[in-house]
Amino acid sequence: MKVKFIPIAIGMAAISVIGCNQSDNNSNEQAETDSQDSVIATYLAHLQPLNTNITKLNTTAEARFVLTRDSMLVTIDVRNAPPGIQHWQHFHGFTDNKAATCATEANDTNSDGIIDVVETEPVSGTTMVPFNDQAEEMNVGSDTYPKADADGSYQYKARISLEKLRASFKKSFGDSLLDLDRRVLYIHGVPENTNLAKSVASIGDIPAHVTLPIACGKIEKLQE
Numbered sequence: 627m628k629v630k631f632i633p634i635a636i637g638m639a640a641i642s643v644i645g646c647n648q649s650d651n652n653s654n655e656q657a658e659t660d661s662q663d664s665v666i667a668t669y670l671a672h673l674q675p676l677n678t679n680i681t682k683l684n685t686t687a688e689a690r691f692v693l694t695r696d697s698m699l700v701t702i703d704v705r706n707a708p709p710g711i712q713h714w715q716h717f718h719g720f721t722d723n724k725a726a727t728c729a730t731e732a733n734d735t736n737s738d739g740i741i742d743v744v745e746t747e748p749v750s751g752t753t754m755v756p757f758n759d760q761a762e763e764m765n766v767g768s769d770t771y772p773k774a775d776a777d778g779s780y781q782y783k784a785r786i787s788l789e790k791l792r793a794s795f796k797k798s799f800g801d802s803l804l805d806l807d808r809r810v811l812y813i814h815g816v817p818e819n820t821n822l823a824k825s826v827a828s829i830g831d832i833p834a835h836v837t838l839p840i841a842c843g844k845i846e847k848l849q850e
Contacts, residue, residue: 664694664695665692665693665694666693666694666695667692667693667847667848668690668691668692668693668847668848669690669691669692669693669806669807669845669846669847669848670688670689670690670691670845670846670848671687671688671689671810671811671843671844671845671846672686672687672688672843673685673686673687673688673689673704673811673813673841673842673843674686674728674841674842674843675706675840675841676728676729676741676839676840676841676842677740677741677816677838677839677840679739679740680740680816680820680822680838681708681816681840683706683707683708683778683840684706685704685705685706685707685708685778685813685840685841686704686705686706686841687702687703687704687705687811687813687841687843688702688703689701689702689703689811689843689845690702691806691845693788693806695788696787696788696789697785697786697787697788698785698786698788698791699783699784699785699786700757700761700782700783700784700785700786701781701782701783702715702757702772702781702782702783702811703779703781704772704774704778704779704780704781704782704813704841705778705779706778706779707774707778707779707780707813707815707840707841708774708778708815708816708817708840709774709775709776709777709778710773710774710775710776710817711773711774711815711816711817711818712769712771712772712773712815713771713772713773713774713780713813713814713815713840714756714758714766714771714813714814714815714836714837715756715757715758715771715772715782715811715812715813715814716753716754716755716756716757716766716811716812716814717754717755717757717806717809717810717811717812717845718746718750718751718752718753718754718809718810718811718812719750719751719752719754719805719808719809719810720751720752720808721751721752721799721800721801723801723803723805723808724751724808725808726749726750726751726808726809726810726844727749727750727810727844728746728749728750728810728812728842728843728844729741729745729746729749729750729839729842730749733745733746733748733749736825738823738825738826739823740822740823740825740826740838741839742826742827742828742834742837742838742839743812743814743827743828743829743834743837743838743839744827744828744829745827746812746839746842750810750812750842751809753766753829754795754798754799754809755791755795755804756768756771757771757782757784758770758771758772759784761784761786761791762786762787762790762791762794763790763794764791764794764795764798767832791804792804806845806847807845807846807847809844809845810842810843810844810845811842811843811845812839812841812842813839813840813841813842814836814837814838814839814840815835815836815837815838815840816835816838816840817835818833818835820835820838822834822835822838826838
């Protein structure tokens with residue numbers, strides 16, 4: 627699996643976590659209303675647990691992608707993830723736009739009882755867009771992913787510039803079409819002290835506990 631590590635060019639201005647101070651309520655409420663009025667498409671993914679024999683948890687999530695003319699509002703609600711650590715999260719897909727699917731036990735090709743990130747590639751494709759605080763920069767290696775609380779829950783919510791995301795996507799994959807309904811969303815990560823077999827593969831020099839898939843779901847377009 628090839629992962630593109632792209633240098634971060636800008637800061638937090640290009641991706642804004644949704645929220646507001648009391649003094650900004652009116653302007654933000656108006657912006658939300660304008661956004662709702664111009665919704666082009668909505669996509670949803672229900673993520674189911676993977677590698678429960680390792681996590682001892684049933685990690686689930688619901689992700690929603692709301693596209694307007696200029697932006698994509700992404701909300702990912704995760705439950706029962708390993709607590710107290712950052713969780714990498716990305717959509718994966720194929721550069722030829724073949725439809726991706728989530729890996730299953732059948733993809734454990736080395737029969738070590740664990741589906742590692744490399745074994746997901748034949749059915750899920752490559753890592754594409756990360757959902758951290760620099761999503762539109764597509765800097766997969768950024769140390770800015772959400773951290774689960776003591777209960778293993780977290781919510782990621784951000785509005786991402788489509789112009790900047792499509793430019794980064796085209797630079798990495800030669801195409802500016804995100805094609806969300808041909809992608810799958812993965813949540814990754816177990817604690818550093820997790821006992822993983824040496825056969826568990828990862829990407830480059832990234833530790834296997836960081837990239838181990840713990841939940842996956844197919845992104846589907848909602849019918850309006």
